Amino acid sequence: MAHENQENKSGKLSRRDILAGLAALPLVGIVGYGLLRNKADAEKRNSSLLSDIKPEIQSGIPPLIEGKTLRIGIIGTGGRGGYLMKAMGFVNPDRIDEYTEKGKKDKYWEQYLEDFRAQDNLNIKITAICDVFDTNAEKGIAAGANVHRNGKGGKMDDAPKRYTTYNELIASPDVDAVVIATPDHWHVPIALEAARKGKHVYCEKPLSWSVAETYEIRKTVKETGIVFQLGHQGRQTESYNVAKSLIKQDVIGKISLIEVCTNRNDPNGAWVYDIDPEANEKTIDWKQFIGQAPWHDFSLERFFRWRCWWDYSTGLSGDLFTHEYDALNQILDLGIPNSAMASGGIYFFKDGRTVPDVLNMAMEYSDRDLTLLYSATLASEKNRGKVIMGHDAYLELSDTLIVSVDPQSTRYKEKLEQGLVEPFKPIFSYVPGQGAVDAVTSPTEKYFAGRGLLYTYRDGKAVDTTHLHLREWINCIRAGNGVQPSCDIDQAFEEAMTAHMGTISYKEGRRTYWDKEKEVIV
Amino acid sequence: MGYTKLQSFALVILRITIGWHFLYEGGVKILNPNWTAKSYLLDSGGFLKGFFELIAGNQILLSISDSANAWGLALIGLSLMLGIFTRYSSIAGIVLLLLYYLSHPAFPGIEYLFPSDGSYFIINKTLVELFALLVVFAFPTSHIFGLQRLIKSNKTFLA
Numbered sequence: 001m002a003h004e005n006q007e008n009k010s011g012k013l014s015r016r017d018i019l020a021g022l023a024a025l026p027l028v029g030i031v032g033y034g035l036l037r038n039k040a041d042a043e044k045r046n047s048s049l050l051s052d053i054k055p056e057i058q059s060g061i062p063p064l065i066e067g068k069t070l071r072i073g074i075i076g077t078g079g080r081g082g083y084l085m086k087a088m089g090f091v092n093p094d095r096i097d098e099y100t101e102k103g104k105k106d107k108y109w110e111q112y113l114e115d116f117r118a119q120d121n122l123n124i125k126i127t128a129i130c131d132v133f134d135t136n137a138e139k140g141i142a143a144g145a146n147v148h149r150n151g152k153g154g155k156m157d158d159a160p161k162r163y164t165t166y167n168e169l170i171a172s173p174d175v176d177a178v179v180i181a182t183p184d185h186w187h188v189p190i191a192l193e194a195a196r197k198g199k200h201v202y203c204e205k206p207l208s209w210s211v212a213e214t215y216e217i218r219k220t221v222k223e224t225g226i227v228f229q230l231g232h233q234g235r236q237t238e239s240y241n242v243a244k245s246l247i248k249q250d251v252i253g254k255i256s257l258i259e260v261c262t263n264r265n266d267p268n269g270a271w272v273y274d275i276d277p278e279a280n281e282k283t284i285d286w287k288q289f290i291g292q293a294p295w296h297d298f299s300l301e302r303f304f305r306w307r308c309w310w311d312y313s314t315g316l317s318g319d320l321f322t323h324e325y326d327a328l329n330q331i332l333d334l335g336i337p338n339s340a341m342a343s344g345g346i347y348f349f350k351d352g353r354t355v356p357d358v359l360n361m362a363m364e365y366s367d368r369d370l371t372l373l374y375s376a377t378l379a380s381e382k383n384r385g386k387v388i389m390g391h392d393a394y395l396e397l398s399d400t401l402i403v404s405v406d407p408q409s410t411r412y413k414e415k416l417e418q419g420l421v422e423p424f425k426p427i428f429s430y431v432p433g434q435g436a437v438d439a440v441t442s443p444t445e446k447y448f449a450g451r452g453l454l455y456t457y458r459d460g461k462a463v464d465t466t467h468l469h470l471r472e473w474i475n476c477i478r479a480g481n482g483v484q485p486s487c488d489i490d491q492a493f494e495e496a497m498t499a500h501m502g503t504i505s506y507k508e509g510r511r512t513y514w515d516k517e518k519e520v521i522v
Numbered sequence: 523m524g525y526t527k528l529q530s531f532a533l534v535i536l537r538i539t540i541g542w543h544f545l546y547e548g549g550v551k552i553l554n555p556n557w558t559a560k561s562y563l564l565d566s567g568g569f570l571k572g573f574f575e576l577i578a579g580n581q582i583l584l585s586i587s588d589s590a591n592a593w594g595l596a597l598i599g600l601s602l603m604l605g606i607f608t609r610y611s612s613i614a615g616i617v618l619l620l621l622y623y624l625s626h627p628a629f630p631g632i633e634y635l636f637p638s639d640g641s642y643f644i645i646n647k648t649l650v651e652l653f654a655l656l657v658v659f660a661f662p663t664s665h666i667f668g669l670q671r672l673i674k675s676n677k678t679f680l681a
Contacts, residue, residue: 021672
């Protein structure tokens, strides 16, 4: 150091000093060149792909329409009913305590509770509940009274009234609208009664259990003009809206094949739910549970695991395929297929169930020149994704969206030749909350684009799609201008008929057809 | 303390290559208007996971952290390459690298969405670069090879 200082003290800069002082400048220049090149490449890719394509991204949570407090009745306050109540802002205080306890150890639950408390107040009141099982009914009452989202011992408001039959609940002057979260075989009878009494309906999917009742409910909903929403909350998934706008702009070319699947591999996913120890013939109104289903003696298994029997359920086609179908119907306006062919069996859960645990369906849309393939198993979790395959590119869809180019594409032929796009590599990615659809540039983006994160965002805020779906329904009721929500009775009719075509094909071992003119399955 | 020629060469090369890496990483981020560390932060692990997720979840904190990160990287890189204010920039670089490490520590049992480019146990390349910067800090070379040499002053803080 002393030696260097001495040199400096001489007061003059030697040529060596200047050279050594500035020698790194050219290197900075090289980095600068690298940066400009990187930017130019990214811009070239972005502009050549995005110049003529304008993806639409819904931004923000739609504002709540103001109006008087809506009085809501919940029919079915079991698992799904409880979840729907939570999405509307009502949770059993015991549950709040449970989240608080879990939140002390696990940040996930702390955030879960925080998100729930931050969820908008929809300006509704749960005035009535109905469930054939006493324990469920009590839970529903406690949740309905918990207006302030407190734990046990916290401030509660008026408890909703329990009705022992849905007819009485619907007839109540304290009920403006009903939420139906019962087993499948009860959806239509209850929705029909509600519509006839002028009560608005939010009905869990699938719309119907039998073909015949599907016509009746469509007719009645239309005649009465009630606001009807079917519970496919996927309607609120941002990436589906983006996919719709990309396909409208012909980004992936002519679509010939769509592949969707269900992959589950645990008892819960296969509908083997826990049996409540408090459940018995005294606490369950079995006769009312049976309803239009064929008579069967009291069975706790059938009550809690009703999804496993055709007597109350619509099986994989009605229960899980409909999620996939409704997403595609939303994106592509598919409508009802011309034909359906299904096969499968009970291959893993040989527990006395009548519905299959493996199901494969091929649905032909000959008018659109495309096939919709559905493949499901309840005994493997290998996720096969949701893929829409076009001549020019394919679109893979989950919470995120990725478009990758086909090497034989006509539309992208020149760009492929110029090396602007690479075959099989993503060209567009959309990650919820990002606020923009980008041409994929950095390796990190490419990676995350393919994985996505488990949040659904609106404006970067994690929101529950079920909340958004119920909110849309409530907004339509308040607007009162005849506008129906996104999953209205026509969409619901298409959903139900498509699912029934698959189920009938499976049960009868034959191909089913849709007669468009007569609107019948043949 | 004088260095041998080989020592000077090795130290200068180390300083300039780290600077190069910082400058390019920062520059790419600055030049891409859509760049954000959001998904990287959401993928955090280790005992500060909550802290990094908090930043990712808050629009204001996120944009402050994104700008500070991008400009910080670029300026640190420029300083290391040119050989000026390197004592400050190497400390700043160490802080940045420590934050990167703490958001994705290479502890056994933590898995990340973003795959690792190698196999690491506690020590990974981020940590190695961090300690390399410590060497740059401990053995200054700007007065030998860098803008510092042109500044006729005894004020060692510039070194």
